[in-house]
Amino acid sequence: MEVCQCDGQQNAEAIVLTEDGMHITAFWSRLLCGCGRNGSFEPIFVMENIIPLFDSTFNYRIIDKDDWQWSVYERAFYNPTANEIIIRSDVYEGALNGNAIDVITIAHEVVHCIQSIIMRFLNAINCVEFKTELCKANSDEMAHHELQTDRITALVLFPEKFLQGKSEDEIVQKYFINPLIQFMCGLIKVSCKGLLEALDDMNCIKGKTA
Ligand SMILES: [Zn+2]
16 A cells, blocks of 8 residues: 555545446546546646646645655655645656656555545535545544555556456446436436425415415
8 A cells, every 4th residue: 555644634534435436536537637648647747737627726746855854654645635745856756757656656646636626526516425434544444545545546547457358338338328327317316306495495485474
């Protein structure tokens, strides 16, 4: 597991995805983040150019390794409270030069950020049910969240793992049609609830005035 203390993440809320949810997240992340890069997922490019398109509150900082105030085992981390990725300068430079460990380290932090965007998006539209958990440092929940982040990172970097053995029709069904249906059903459910509540309110008013 990636060493990722996610500083300042005391009691931060993290989304809990199902197995399918992880695959769909990885599929769409790869699809959207690969735009303009021949479909490849380049974490530094994604962090600097793609994430800011979806999330104007996101920020990242490269800290000189001589000024690094965190543990030597912590090479980069995502702080969900500040919505910020912090990277040690040698790790950033290593990733720019294609060092695999450094690329994976930054990809992992980018995936933390993508999960946070998904959680805020689902919260805002309030039409798809999903689970979250509170992650405290060194808790089981944090270990679970880190494991899930590692798995999505692996899927994003090596998408052949979850596309292998599937026909084009199966891919379209699983990654496009199924999530779209779930999203549409959620929207309809929320609209229906709203309509029923409005009708109920009207009946109350009628009941009082009658
Ligand atoms: Zn992490």
